Amino acid sequence: MVQKATSADPMLQRLIQYINSGWPKNGKSNQNVALQTFFHRRESLYVVQGCVMMMERLVIPECFRKKLLKQLHRGHPGIERVKAIARSIIYWPKIDDDITEYIRSCTSCANAKKSPPQAEPHPWQTAEGPWERIHLDYAGPIDGFSYLVIVDSFSKWPEMFQTKSTTASSTIGFLTASFARFGVPKVIVSDNGTQFTGFEFRSFCEKLGIIHFRTAPFHPQSNGQAERFVDTLKRSLRKIQEGEGLRASAALQTFLQVYRATPSNLLEGKSPSEVLNGRKMRTTLDLLKPSNILPQPPVAAKPCQARKLAAGSLVFAKVHKNNTTWKWQSGVIIEAIGNVHYNVLLDAPSGRKRQIRSHIDQLRTNDTGKQKKTEIELPLSILLGDFGMTTNAEFPDENSSFVSAQEFPDLPDDPELPDDPELPDDEPEPIQPGPFSAVHGSTLARSKPKRNINPPQRFQDYVLS
The missing domain is CATH 2.30.30 (SH3 type barrels.)
Structure with a gap:
């Protein structure tokens, strides 16, 4: 269809003649404005199967342009999106102007379009530091809960509290918790909700030396910092709950963690955590980075008498x-x-x-x-005691751990239990050991008499019965 329409279009046929035979030295000599536009792009034009191509874009005859504009606007995307689609597929002179005019004249788009601002927005004065000016607003109710939104104007750090009560007392309690973490701000900006206009909230601000600004009624743009975040919150909570199946409280914490750790163009590529706290938040994505933890030098201990x-x-x-x-x-x-x-x-x-x-x-x-x-029973000696055997740790030496039985060559073959006047009366009587004791590898020798000690019970730490 394009090939047939191209052959019937006088302007395109003359364009094909220029492409095949050569262009005039001066494009302004041509009275056709469209041909003058093509003259400046002549290096990118060529003919394929009777159709004119400009690089990878097909030049559309005039009879099909309105039809293609309707096709490009299918789904009613915005002006810039339609231009982005057209720039990779089709071309004709002043195509961008035609797209803009077509979409602006679309009745459906006009009915759903946002209202234009009545006056040029006047931004708030930039805060000098973190947590100097905060913006407040209540979002919801969402699934039966309301959310107090607190946004720091300098770092864009959000604080949020899930609640079923939006009274002044509840609001003051949430603000007190935030002030305990980040300090008392200089300025609070809020709307004219009843929780912000009463005597209780006014006294709270006066007590802490806070300047409270209230925006104009029915003009939420004046508190745009909080209002914009409320909109982001509502959409994000819905997506997290539906996509991941989380409860409202868990979805809120997930949203806050991601938002606080995400770099923003408004913060010169930094995240709210970096601006407010001076450091990046660690997330599970940091596990993908190579570990750069180096061993720390030992810290010299303070001299003390050990x-x-x-x-x-x-x-x-x-x-x-x-x-x-x-x-x-x-x-x-x-x-x-x-x-x-x-x-x-x-x-x-x-x-x-x-x-x-x-x-x-x-x-x-x-x-x-x-x-x-004192005879000290180690776990191995207790185990071997069940088999009538003992380890070489029978005699504790004052300078080392233990002395083996081979270091006592004077022992008789059949030692008798000596009298020990130091033993208390309530100590159990020693019994004769088994026939052998394990000493120094495979060497076997007669063991000394030892007390009858049962092995410890399992799952009872440090208890010997």
Whole structure:
């Protein structure tokens, strides 16, 4: 159809003749205005199958231009969108002007068009710093909830509170919570809602030294910072709830997190978090970045007199009960855990001993009794004790952990249990060990007598029954 219409269009036929045979030296010599327009684009014109092409755009004959304008405006997109579509497909002289005139004359677009501003918008004076001037407005109700919107004019940082009450008392409570985080602003801008015009809110502002500006009634553009954000909030909550199936409260937090971390052209490419807090918010998208965490140099500790306790030392340990009371209880150090923690075996009049872990600040030395060597059962020795075997950790040495049985060659083959006057009366009597004990790998030797200690119960930390 375009090919047939091109062959019947005198202007396009003359254009094809110029393309094939050559252009005149001066395009102004041609009286046709359309041909003068093509003269300036002559390097981009060529003929394909009897149709004129300008680069990748098809030159449309005049008889089809209105029909194509209607097709381009299908769905009633705006002027700029229609121009963007046309610039990649078709061309004729002054096509942009024809698109603008056609869409402006569209009755459907005119009926749905926004009202023009009655006067040139007068912007608020730029704030000098973060949280200096804030704008307030209530959004909703949305799904039975109203939302108090607080927007910082400098950083565009939003604060939002979901509520079912929009009274002055509720509003003051939400503002007090925000002021506790970011400080008291100099100026508050709001509409003429009843919660903002009463005596209670006026007294609240006077008490904190805040200047309260109220915009003109029925003119929300005067508080455009908050009004624009309210519109963004409503649409975003609807999309998040429908798209992700979240409740209203969860959708609100998702919206705030994304909005606060998103760079804005109004903030020179920075996010509200960067402008207000001086740092970027960390999001899950940061996991895609390579880790650049370097080991930090060790911080020099302040010189202090460190207390150390050796294994086998008698101590008093601070034992807490129900997180309310505590008392000193005697015990013996089993082993050191790190620099300041110790495993302590507590004494008990009933004979039931209990193992706890204590900080050095919870321990003090026991000078009331004679220091004595105490047999310290490790988990491995407890396990081997069930099989009549013991480890080489039978004799604690004062300078090292333990001394093996091979370091006592003077022991008789069948040692008898010696009398130990230091043992208290309530201690259980020692029993004869099994026939063998494991020492130094595969070497077997007779074990010393040891106490009959049952293994600890599972899931009871630091308790020996």
